[in-house]
Amino acid sequence: MQYAISRPLVALVVQGNKRVMIGSATFDFGAGDSLLITADVPTVSQITRADARAPYYALVVDLDPAVIETLALEMDVAQEAGGAPLRVEPTEAEVADAALRLMRLLDRPAAIPVLQVQLIREMHYWLLAGRHGPAIRKLGIVDGTAQRVARAVALIRSDYAQPLRVDRLAEVAGMSPSTFHQHFRAVTTLSPLQFQKQLRLIAARRMMLSEGTSASMAAYAVGYESVPQFTREYGRLFGAPPVRDIRASRTKVYASA
Template sequence: MTPTLLAEAIRFAQANADEHGVATTPIPGLAVVREAMPTALQYAINRPLVALVQQGGKRVAAGSRTFDLCAGDSLLITADVPTISQITHANLAKPYVSIVFEIDPAVVTELVTEMGAAPFLADAPIRVDPTENEVADAALRLLRLVDRPSTIPILQTQLLRELHFWLLSGRHGGAIRALGVPGSHAQRIARAVNLIRAQLAAPLRVEQLANAVGMGLSSFHQHFRAITSLTPLQFQKKLRLIEARRLMLSAGEPISNAAYAVGYESVPQFTREYGRLFGVTPARDRRLQAVA
């Protein structure tokens, strides 16, 4: 990992990070994460993304697998799988720093078509590999656009496309390529997940969801679980609880408001399911976060 990329990431994060250590950029999907100390467990269902770790260490668990990342590693998430993560190595002198950007399936599809046939990995939603020099170089040039806002509308598209190209050409290529194969199971399940996200508070009708992405009900269940590690109903429940927790802890919403906002009709039911996932009740979670 080039010291220049680390220096650029630290400089930007120090000036722009919010209370959660996240510094968003004017470039859609691109952010820098900086944490000066180890964190508590963090629960998420992320959209497909790549995180280039520049400094410090992080542990990410998904299902039965656990990944430990350090400087020079790239974390790839190609499906909306639930993860539990924790920054494990960070201090004031050497904070944890990573550059995160979302993968654009439309760009992947275009590049896969242009690059021609090649093997793809349909069941590898999370991978950790060393970051290639070409990827780091493209990320550096993209991050440097932030200091020159007038260049962003002109250059960001081609640099994001280049970054996707180098990822497809490298160690992560097979896993990312699955997102761009027209009609693939990975692409169809990604569309289904987007529908669930868009209608998070609505009752989930799995058969309608399968029909919407052009799959039979049995096949849809099988591939949804293979890619996300959950059934569609389990996925929706976990996504609802994670979003409710965000509304409570980051947006300051009362517990009942957060529960109703994500589709729960019963606060006691919400409280029970919240406790099963996070290990504490919503009220206790708020108190713990307030003193952290």
């Protein structure tokens, strides 16, 4: 299982299958599908079909609000009211074509500085022009709720190990604390404190898995002052205390190798 608080993105699946869960909702998708995430929301994902001869491949592109804003104004794309922050649809031919040309730049590194920006802009255009368009339009609304909350999210992401000041986050978002709290939860599905906590726990898990950091060192590194508190909250999110979870995760990796 992979735990993350994903940024707004689109993932075009080329090969294999994957399952993504957000809250009680589950999405299964595979080659030929595109996964759209329109907010910084917590997800749990798992590759459900892949092997050594046919590994899971997907092209992931972060959605750029500035590009969306410019294109939406030029295209006069309608905004969708509300809607789930995660959805799966068949990948449209124009999006797939732009993605393929973007990937081919990897074989022509000299062309990347010249062509990458316009190809990413083209991908955004076809996404806006297609079935995903109304859902991502809100990301480009100048000073809209999504952009205001995104400013606060960026601050939490950069300073997640520091004590959380909701009044400072509300100020960054240009809202009163009570209004900010309401809109933050509506966009991300979490309160600011829950958002920070999940960022800390996910970062600590990554340190233990990839760097071999001990549980206590990881706890302090991500901002916890109490290892027992870290252990309790880690177990609630990942289903097992740190040492047991990391041991089980490594066992699964070795078994599949």
